[in-house]
Amino acid sequence: QSALTQPPSASGSPGQSVTISCTGTSSDITGYNYVSWYQQHPGKAPKLMIYEVRKRPSGVPDRFSGSKSGNTASLTVSGLQAEDEADYYCSSYAGSNNFVVFGGGTKLTVL
Amino acid sequence: QVQVVQSGAEVKNPGASVKVSCKASGYTFTSYIMHWVRQAPGQRLEWMGWINAGNGNTKYSPKFQGRVTITRDTSASTVYMELSSLTSEDTAVYYCTRGSASYSDCWGQGTLVTVSS
Numbered sequence: 480q481s482a483l484t485q486p487p488s489a490s491g492s493p494g495q496s497v498t499i500s501c502t503g504t505s506s507d508i509t510g511y512n513y514v515s516w517y518q519q520h521p522g523k524a525p526k527l528m529i530y531e532v533r534k535r536p537s538g539v540p541d542r543f544s545g546s547k548s549g550n551t552a553s554l555t556v557s558g559l560q561a562e563d564e565a566d567y568y569c570s571s572y573a574g575s576n577n578f579v580v581f582g583g584g585t586k587l588t589v590l
Numbered sequence: 591q592v593q594v595v596q597s598g599a600e601v602k603n604p605g606a607s608v609k610v611s612c613k614a615s616g617y618t619f620t621s622y623i624m625h626w627v628r629q630a631p632g633q634r635l636e637w638m639g640w641i642n643a644g645n646g647n648t649k650y651s652p653k654f655q656g657r658v659t660i661t662r663d664t665s666a667s668t669v670y671m672e673l674s675s676l677t678s679e680d681t682a683v684y685y686c687t688r689g690s691a692s693y694s695d696c697w698g699q700g701t702l703v704t705v706s707s
Contacts, residue, residue, distance in 0.1 A: 482634065513692035517635070524685060524697040525635065536695055568635050572692040578649050579625070579637040579692070 483507065483569055483582035490588040491559045499585045501552040501569030507580055513572035514552040516545060519584075520565045528567075529554060556587070564589045592616040594624075594686050596698040602705050607674040610701045612686030619667040620644040622688050626660060626671045629700075630682040638684075640691070641669060676705045 484502040491497035501514070508514055514532045517525035527536050529545035532552065542557045552571070556563055569582040597611040612624065626638040639650035641660040648660050659672045669686060684701045687694030 511692070515693035517694075524700055525694075526697070527689075527693060527695045530693040530695070570635075570637075570693070576652070578640070578651065581627075581635040581637060583634045 483571060483580055485567075485569060485582040485585045487583070488586045488588065490590055491556075492590045493559050493561065495559050496555060496557045497559060497587065498553050498555045499567055499569075499587070501554070501571075501582050503550050503552070503571055503580070505550065507571040507573040508547065508552050509550045510574065511572045512547070514545065514547055515570045516543075516552075516554045517568045517570065518563075518565045519568065525568065559589050561589050563587060592688070592696050594688055594696055594698040596684075596686050596701045599702040600704070602676050602703065603707055604677055604705055606676050606705075607672055608676060608703050609670055609672040610684050610686070610703070612669045612671070612698055614643075614667045614669070614688060617688075620664055623691055624660075624662070624669045625687045625689060625694055626658075627685045627687060627694070628682040629685070630679070633682075636682075638671070638673075643669065673703075676703075678705050681705045 512532050516529040518528050519525040528543050532547045533545040544555045546553050566584045568584045573580045594614050600608050620643050623640050625640045638654050641648045662669045686698040688696040
């Protein structure tokens with residue numbers, strides 16, 4: 480069960496946009512439109528930000544958007560705000576053998 | 591409101607088992623899948639398995655197959671995760687989550703399990 484690959488860190492200034500990538504394989508991201516993204520502040524439980532590649536749960540600002548191309552999914556945060564500073568994890572459904580896999584996480588810093 | 595509330599922190603000896611509970615409220619318990627995800631200190635999230643709260647079907651990560659058991663009590667809207675043959679590498683925060691097969695839209699507060707002699 481291989482983890483998805485994310486950059487360990489990303490950063491941007493307030494008001495800017497930043498994109499975090501998540502690379503998988505034909506067994507997960509490529510094969511299914513079931514990519515989700517989670518935000519985790521220190522010491523807190525993760526929070527769902529994007530599901531099924533690009534859908535936003537109620538209450539999540541539209542500054543957060545998701546996309547997918549081939550084996551790579553992306554999370555874009557527009558109009559960065561201080562409260563966006565957190566760890567972000569991607570996840571994908573990986574079929575009937577492995578089911579769910581997570582990325583290694585990306586620490587987003589708002590400069 | 592929708593919430594899942596987990597049992598408290600546990601300290602276990604190596605070789606022992608731990609059973610963590612997760613009580614759901616604010617929605618129809620049997621209409622959702624409940625996942626268990628763990629996070630070792632400073633590490634990534636790691637999916638362990640899920641249970642269909644409606645029919646009781648379970649799916650486990652190959653990594654934990656044979657060592658983890660997820661059950662549910664529909665009368666109490668509660669899900670349980672039992673992990674056996676604990677080692678120090680099982681020291682982690684364990685999360686119960688509500689969702690579908692592919693995502694989790696409501697997370698419990700987490701339960702710290704410490705394995706130490």
